[in-house]
Amino acid sequence: MLKRLSIPSNRDISEDVLNNLKFFSSVNIVIGYLRSTINSFTASAPFGPYLLPPVDMQDLFKKKGEI
Numbered sequence: 864m865l866k867r868l869s870i871p872s873n874r875d876i877s878e879d880v881l882n883n884l885k886f887f888s889s890v891n892i893v894i895g896y897l898r899s900t901i902n903s904f905t906a907s908a909p910f911g912p913y914l915l916p917p918v919d920m921q922d923l924f925k926k927k928g929e930i
Contacts, residue, residue, distance in 0.1 A: 891920050 870876070870884055898915045905913040 887920060887924065894918060894920070 870881065876884075894915070902912045902914050905911070
């Protein structure tokens with residue numbers, strides 16, 4: 864499966880908003896999609912469905928920025 868997220872270049876978007884969309888919002892969308900996909904794929908597994916644990920992306924990026 865392949866998903867492509869794109870932001871139209873003809874929009875008047877500030878650099879801060881664009882960075883937020885690229886790094887925070889898009890990662891949250893992908894993580895949500897992965898959680899759902901993995902849950903669906905493992906739903907009929909012998910051990911039951913697997914659900915990725917929730918991740919606080921804002922905290923993760925903050926900690927990553929401190930390194």
